[in-house]
Amino acid sequence: VFHSFRFAFSAMKFATLNNGSRDGKLLIVSRDLNTCVDASDIAPTLQYALDNWDSVVDRLQKRYSDLNSGSAAGSQPFDQSGCHSPLPRAYEWIDGSACINHIILVRKARNAEPPATLRTDPLVYQGGAGTFLPPYGNIAHYKEEFGIDFEAEICVITDDVPMGTKASQADSHVRLVMLCNDVTLRNLIPPEPEKGFGFFVSKPSTAFSPVAVTPDELGAAWRDGRVHLPLVTKYNGTVFGNPDAGPEMFFSFYDLIQHVTQTRALTAG
Numbered sequence: 518v519f520h521s522f523r524f525a526f527s528a529m530k531f532a533t534l535n536n537g538s539r540d541g542k543l544l545i546v547s548r549d550l551n552t553c554v555d556a557s558d559i560a561p562t563l564q565y566a567l568d569n570w571d572s573v574v575d576r577l578q579k580r581y582s583d584l585n586s587g588s589a590a591g592s593q594p595f596d597q598s599g600c601h602s603p604l605p606r607a608y609e610w611i612d613g614s615a616c617i618n619h620i621i622l623v624r625k626a627r628n629a630e631p632p633a634t635l636r637t638d639p640l641v642y643q644g645g646a647g648t649f650l651p652p653y654g655n656i657a658h659y660k661e662e663f664g665i666d667f668e669a670e671i672c673v674i675t676d677d678v679p680m681g682t683k684a685s686q687a688d689s690h691v692r693l694v695m696l697c698n699d700v701t702l703r704n705l706i707p708p709e710p711e712k713g714f715g716f717f718v719s720k721p722s723t724a725f726s727p728v729a730v731t732p733d734e735l736g737a738a739w740r741d742g743r744v745h746l747p748l749v750t751k752y753n754g755t756v757f758g759n760p761d762a763g764p765e766m767f768f769s770f771y772d773l774i775q776h777v778t779q780t781r782a783l784t785a786g
Contacts, residue, residue, distance in 0.1 A: 527574050528733035529581045533563055535601035535651055540564060546595055546728050547584050553595040554584050563603050567785040570676060602649040602725035603695055607786040610646035611777055612699060613639050615768040627707050639768045639776045642715050650724035656700055664704030669750040670697040671762055673770050678783035687771035696726035742769030
């Protein structure tokens with residue numbers, strides 16, 4: 518009941534126009550993804566909207582409603598290829614392996630055993646957040662020998678999350694949900710964990726979906742801190758995988774938020 522009330526008046530879809538600036542320009546996108554409207558007079562960027570959510574959310578919601586009803590002034594066709602990642606850069610990007618089968622497979626590929634805490638302690642690392650890639654942009658690297666690989670992921674954007682937040686409290690901190698192409702250079706991974714400092718050169722810039730949505734936009738598919746929908750992944754137009762992202766996710770987003778806030782707070786983004 519709390520979850521439904523929490524987001525009942527803030528169901529929206531956002532995108533960021535890639536206008537050449539560092540943080541782009543905020544767009545509101547229609548529910549059917551066909552049209553959009555400029556929202557920069559309310560919040561110039563998505564980060565600004567997150568930082569000032571309580572003061573801008575009602576106006577953003579009103580414009581979203583107008584867009585869906587066809588009464589929004591200045592609406593235009595939505596061109597996904599003109600978008601940057603919803604947050605072209607962020608204060609933090611925390612990547613976690615919440616799917617047990619994925620952990621087992623990638624460890625097996627490099628002849629490594631899964632950790633003893635596989636089912637009790639989430640695997641997370643802090644990735645590079647300063648130069649996210651546009652969703653339709655090229656993924657350029659120096660050498661094919663790096664083992665360029667892709668990973669389809671679901672991620673959330675939070676508001677400010679206090680240190681010590683419990684999983685039972687995490688729902689109210691999830692602002693938006695989006696998809697991610699987490700690029701990995703497989704052949705550069707094996708030496709990095711052995712140094713004891715985690716991933717760096719093996720985890721280059723990441724791309725995110727053109728649109729980020731509030732959890733309510735997902736309806737009943739958003740529950741228990743998971744997205745209960747198939748995560749359909751295509752490689753050069755051919756279906757590569759379509760796991761059910763709900764039951765395949767062993768640790769929920771709420772569990773992950775509790776884990777990463779054990780010793781630090783999270784800033785909005």
